[in-house]
Amino acid sequence: MMKKSYAKLEPRTQRGMKTKQKLLDAAEIVFGEKGFHQASIVDITQQAKVSMGTFYTYFESKEDIFRELVMSMQKNMRKAIKIGTQGITDRIELEREGFRIFFQFLQKHRYLYRLFRQAEFVDVELHRSYFETFSRGYISGLQDSMEKGEIRAYNPELLAYCFMGIMDYVGMKWVLWEQQEVTDEFIDELVCFIKNGIGKP
Amino acid sequence: MMKKSYAKLEPRTQRGMKTKQKLLDAAEIVFGEKGFHQASIVDITQQAKVSMGTFYTYFESKEDIFRELVMSMQKNMRKAIKIGTQGITDRIELEREGFRIFFQFLQKHRYLYRLFRQAEFVDVELHRSYFETFSRGYISGLQDSMEKGEIRAYNPELLAYCFMGIMDYVGMKWVLWEQQEVTDEFIDELVCFIKNGIGKP
Numbered sequence: 241m242m243k244k245s246y247a248k249l250e251p252r253t254q255r256g257m258k259t260k261q262k263l264l265d266a267a268e269i270v271f272g273e274k275g276f277h278q279a280s281i282v283d284i285t286q287q288a289k290v291s292m293g294t295f296y297t298y299f300e301s302k303e304d305i306f307r308e309l310v311m312s313m314q315k316n317m318r319k320a321i322k323i324g325t326q327g328i329t330d331r332i333e334l335e336r337e338g339f340r341i342f343f344q345f346l347q348k349h350r351y352l353y354r355l356f357r358q359a360e361f362v363d364v365e366l367h368r369s370y371f372e373t374f375s376r377g378y379i380s381g382l383q384d385s386m387e388k389g390e391i392r393a394y395n396p397e398l399l400a401y402c403f404m405g406i407m408d409y410v411g412m413k414w415v416l417w418e419q420q421e422v423t424d425e426f427i428d429e430l431v432c433f434i435k436n437g438i439g440k441p
Numbered sequence: 442m443m444k445k446s447y448a449k450l451e452p453r454t455q456r457g458m459k460t461k462q463k464l465l466d467a468a469e470i471v472f473g474e475k476g477f478h479q480a481s482i483v484d485i486t487q488q489a490k491v492s493m494g495t496f497y498t499y500f501e502s503k504e505d506i507f508r509e510l511v512m513s514m515q516k517n518m519r520k521a522i523k524i525g526t527q528g529i530t531d532r533i534e535l536e537r538e539g540f541r542i543f544f545q546f547l548q549k550h551r552y553l554y555r556l557f558r559q560a561e562f563v564d565v566e567l568h569r570s571y572f573e574t575f576s577r578g579y580i581s582g583l584q585d586s587m588e589k590g591e592i593r594a595y596n597p598e599l600l601a602y603c604f605m606g607i608m609d610y611v612g613m614k615w616v617l618w619e620q621q622e623v624t625d626e627f628i629d630e631l632v633c634f635i636k637n638g639i640g641k642p
Contacts, residue, residue, distance in 0.1 A: 275562045277478040356557040361476045368618065392637065395630055398611065402634060405610030409602040417569065429596055433603060436593065438637030 251298065260298045262288045267309045272351025276306060278356045307366055310359050313352060314370050317345050321338070331385040332439065335403070336431045342407050343422040346415045353412060375400045391438040399438070406430070452499065463489045468510045473552025477507060477559045490630060511560050514553060515571050518546050519578070527555055532586040533640065536604070537632045543608050544623040547616045576601045592639040600639070601605045607631070 251257045266288035270279045281302055299305040322350050323339040328334050346352055360367040378400035385391045410430060414420045452458045467489035471480045482503055486496050500506040525542040529535050547553055561568040578599040586592045611631060615621045 277562075352562065357561055361478075361553060362556060371613075391528075394634055397614075398630055399634060401610040401614045402607045402631075405606030405608070406603045408607070408610065409606030410599065413572075413602045429599055430603075433595055433600065433638045436642075437634045441637075441642065 256298075259290060259294060263290065263295060263298060263305065264309050264312060267305050268313070268349065268351055268355070271309065271358065272304060272354050275354070276302075276362055281305075292399060303362060306358075306362055308429065310355055310366055310370065313349060313355065317342070317349075317352075318374065320345050331382075331390050332431060332435050334381070335434055336427055339410075339430060340409060341428050343411055343415050343427075346411045347422070351409075352415060353416065371404070375404060378403065389440075392440060394438070403434070406434075450600065451525075453600050459497075460491060460495060464491065464496060464499060464506065465513060468506050469550065469552055469556070471515070472507060472510065472559065473555050476555070477503075477563055484505075504563060506564055507560075511556055511567060514550060514556065515574065518543070518550075519575065521546050532583075532591050533632060533636050535582070536635055537628055540608060540611075541623060541628050542630060544612055544616050544628075547612045548623070551617060554609075554617065572605070576605060579604065591641075593641060595639070604635070607635075 251260050263284065266284050270283045271277075271285050274283065279302070281292070281295055284302075284305065285292055295305075299308065320337050321341045325334055325337045328337060354389050356367065356370060359370065375397070379396045382391070382396040386393045386396060414426070415422065420426065452461050464485060467485050471484045471488050474480075475484065480503070482493070482496055485503075485506065486493055489496075496506075500509065522539050522542045526535055526538045529538060557568065557571060560571065576598070580597045583592070583595075583597040583600050587594045587597060615627070616623065621627065
């Protein structure tokens with residue numbers, strides 16, 4: 241189990257923020273390609289083309305940058321979904337756009353799954369909190385739609401985990417393995433099952 | 442990447458099979474608790490209470506026993522589902538029993554997910570082949586039901602991955618995290634969404 245302290249300060253300059261982001265981008269590739277245990281800080285600084293000293297300005301350890309990377313990817317993903325679904329009120333449309341944005345995010349961040357699968361072995365709480373944070377917004381959204389009578393009434397938590405599982409597996413199979421474009425037809429086919437499952441008869 | 446040879450022979454005696462199984466059971470605990478990279482062959486032989494020589498009678502390496510463990514768990518899981526759903530022809534009933542048996546298997550093999558998540562880093566083909574093997578039977582079953590007109594027509598592959606994702610996430614949340622008993626009410630609630638999604642209106 242690793243230390244949970246966050247001793248390092250956030251960069252105060254634009255340049256500092258850029259350097260820190262460069263390190264996080266490099267870590268995404270290095271951890272994704274080599275895996276957490278095989279990867280070293282040297283691999284990351286070489287990939288980012290910064291010095292070892294610069295690394296330690298922003299991060300305490302390999303665990304530290306891994307944790308920050310996982311948290312920042314999660315944050316960016318939720319932000320992308322939030323921005324992309326702004327103004328949509330219809331639940332089925334929200335699901336459609338949510339799936340599309342997630343798949344597009346995955347296309348750009350092909351190591352996302354590999355990173356999250358490793359998280360369980362680096363920090364079990366980090367791993368679980370990812371799912372719990374993501375599900376929280378989902379659950380309250382589904383609950384709202386149920387209360388308004390827009391969709392059938394189910395256990396909203398159960399439904400949220402069903403949808404997250406679908407998102408995960410469909411993304412793995414078609415985005416990562418088949419490397420398919422996320423077409424409207426593909427999303428329509430997926431949403432059709434969901435619509436029948438939750439839509440009012 | 443590890444060697445893919447299978448030089449070791451299968452045990453020829455009942456006692457040999459028992460010893461080999463003891464090593465696999467020990468490996469399930471050791472890899473599950475420590476993770477593949479932290480675990481050693483010594484950990485496994487100590488857990489199994491057998492000698493190092495005995496280990497090498499049945500396995501070539503840590504990678505070898507890991508691979509055999511993952512494959513045997515997968516085989517046992519599919520066998521449990523096959524036996525438990527024998528004689529059931531109705532698709533919704535098949536889904537209900539399939540989910541129940543999977544959750545019960547997971548209750549008995551709490552490291553299942555941790556082992557499969559590690560598989561990606563030990564042998565990427567092993568990881569992918571697990572999903573592809575599991576989906577193959579699922580797809581053909583769904584296709585049959587669609588052709589018979591028992592359920593709505595979807596892309597059967599897409600549907601199979603949706604169901605596998607649901608199985609995975611619901612198992613993770615309620616069996617592993619919440620450590621809930623898999624009650625009929627719980628399964629009913631889950632199957633209700635699936636039934637509405639695939640059942641004929």
